[in-house]
Amino acid sequence: MIFDLHSHTTFSDGALTPRVLVLRAIEKQVEALAITDHDTVDAYQDLGTTGKRLRLVHGVEFSTQWESIGIHVIGLNIDLSSDSIRAGTQFQADARMTRALRIASNLEKMGIPDAFAGAMRFSAGSYIGRPHFAQYLVSTGKVKTIEAAFKKYLGDGKPGDVKQHWAGLSQIIQWIRDANGIPVLAHPLKYKITRSKLKRLLDSFIQAGGQGMEVVSGQQAPHQTAEMARLCELKNLLASCGSDFHSPGSQWGELGAFAPLPGYVTPVWERF
Ligand code: AMP
């Protein structure tokens, strides 16, 4: 059975609507899917009966920071109607708005006017994020590609990389636990930190109540999977896997297109 426990829709920065995403997942032989939009669960209200066509695992991807690094934590098997998810997504939506104003003012200083209104034009729901600023920068001709927008203005350490508004690591883990969900550290290989720092991050994550990590995140080398699986076992964590699908044919993974979890780790779905 293929579990894809990390994906995005138009309710955050994905290209497909929730229904089209589910249909594509079925086409790609995914049997259990978690929609994990950034800081919102609104996609689940837009599924209609399509959500019944496969095993749907309710999820969310929360943004936070740890030692000034931007970190993502996935909540899996969460109770969508819980007070904590309602409060958590509301807090993060407010944080996104404050942050967007800050990003716009930083861009203004770099000679880019009207970025807040410009980015908002690309945002559909409560999610306003750097991808929308990137789209705005491309639309004004300031940069040619989304990738270039991140490289020059929005990526790690650039003026548009504003992190300090998010709720803290313990807080988002608490929201997930209070919603009877399982907190999973997303894409541990994407943080550009040393292995010893990653181990420290995992220790902080576990101490705050974290329970799982993504051992497989999209396409990765077999040695990376083996290393993450060993780390997962060492730290006594549950193992998750997912594509982090954003759009067809992009740099992000295709739905269901990733290696299976090694047999010796405990899959997170054993606790669903
Ligand atoms: P935000 O949620 O506003 O912090 O924006 C982060 C999102 O931007 C990530 O979830 C990615 O989907 C996207 N992103 C990050 N880096 C890049 C990049 N270099 N090129 C394209 N998209 C990116």
Ligand code: MN
């Ligand atoms: Mn994204």
Ligand code: MN
């Ligand atoms: Mn992420």
Ligand code: MN
């Ligand atoms: Mn993601």
